Amino acid sequence: MPADTGFHFAQPVWLLLLAVPLLVAIWQRLTVSKRNDLPVDRYADPELLPHLLREHHPGRGQRLRRLLRWSMIWSVLIIAMAEPRWDFTELRLFQPRHDLVVLLDISQSMNAADVAPTRLARARQEVQDLLDKAPAVRVGLIAFASVAQVVAPLTEDHGSITRLLPEVNTTLVSLPGSRLVTALARAEHLLRGRSEEASRQILIISDGDFDESGLPEAVRDLRAKGIYVHALGVGSDEASPVPGPKGGWQRDGNGEIARSALNRDLLRGLAAIGGGVFRTAEYDDDDISAILQRVRASATGAGVERNVPSVRVWEEYYQWPVLLAALLLLPAFRVARALGKGGVGRD
Structure with missing residues (x-):
């Protein structure tokens, strides 16, 4: 002493x-x-x-x-x-060295039941697994469909996100569609102004059923700004019927039952452009562990020691x-x- x-x-x-x-x-x-x-x-x-x-x-x-x-x-x-x-x-002071914004897809296709109980329920569980396994990572949450909504800004209080998770569902957005570009822009805004020493990361949790173009360009622009983009696919390769917002099945423009399948190729390609990793959601936590391993590998150490006196x-x-x-x-x-x-x- x-x-x-x-x-x-x-x-x-x-x-x-x-x-x-x-x-x-x-x-x-x-x-x-x-x-x-x-x-x-x-x-x-x-x-x-x-x-x-x-x-x-x-x-x-x-x-x-x-x-x-x-x-x-x-x-x-x-x-x-x-x-x-x-x-x-x-006690020496440390701050998280990793900032991670989770983009959670809440479009109608995420209600498909090809992954029990539904894709969205599985996706919420993946977010919870991430929060449990990443205490040294500052996490933010954005729910997106036709529009993007910030559920939680970047925070070390993972408990606050846990309390909000059950309320994140497809009823938050009334208009149909799944537009990722807007969500990426909101995530970039949350990460803007963060310390140069902290790695900045985005994790897309979705079935990849997007209805817009320009996604590769948007991810490439983020990577040029030093932001990594990862993807976690939720769903099966076999097309599954999409439940309607008021019951029954959702219909496409031809009056047929709308079906949705996991678009692995698109999500894998976005992760590759963004310098991140792609995994498919599983019932164990190996998928989240692999993503967090890449998140932590983007910068040495688990925390940044600031130039402040010890407590x-x-x-x-x-x-x-x-x-x-x-x-x-x-x-x-x-x-x-x-x-x-x-x-x-x-x-």
Whole structure:
């Protein structure tokens, strides 16, 4: 331990109040002297004076004992308020070195049940697996379909995203469609301005059933800005019917039941352009583990040590003077109890 771990007070200004008992003692001495000068013998016989005055004016020894006890109680409480400390643990400050924005597809095709229970439910579980396995990664969440909505900005509080996940579903967007370019732009906005030391990542969780062009160009532009793009495919290779928003099945322009299959080639190609990795969602966590391995590999280490002083967590000992004060107060409670029962108590 360093040499400066010795005993000290965190709030030493409180110690100035230790002088209060001394001031009280001086005040008592002055008032007793004045009281002794009163000509009380004019109003009672000298033989009766000790008996009359003892009831309201305790003797010198009794006053001294009372003052000493309350001075001790006052002093130990003031010492507790001053926060005595001794020894500390030094904690070095770290911040996550990886920023990851998850783009979660909530278009209608994600309600397909080719992956039990549905693609979207499986995708939400993948997000939860990621949160559980990546405590040192700052995570943000964007839900997208025809439009993109920021569910959670980049945060180290993964619990807040966990609480929001059950509410992320296809009803958040009323218009049909699945437009990834807009979602990529929103993700780039969240990652903008982050430290140059932190790796910036985007993870697309989708079935790849997009209805827009220009995706390769958008991903290529992100990679040129130093942002990695990964993809996690959800669904099966066999086309599955798409449930309608109000029940039944969704219909295409020809009136036929709309079907959707996992577009592996598109998602794999986007991940390749973005310098990331493509995996298919599985019921174990190997898929997320592989993606996180690539995320962490994009920068050395799991955290960035900032040029700030280390935090010292001191060992606090205020509880001991508080305990001593409680023990010193026990006689006062005994007297109060006796008085409550009709008895007479003396200090």
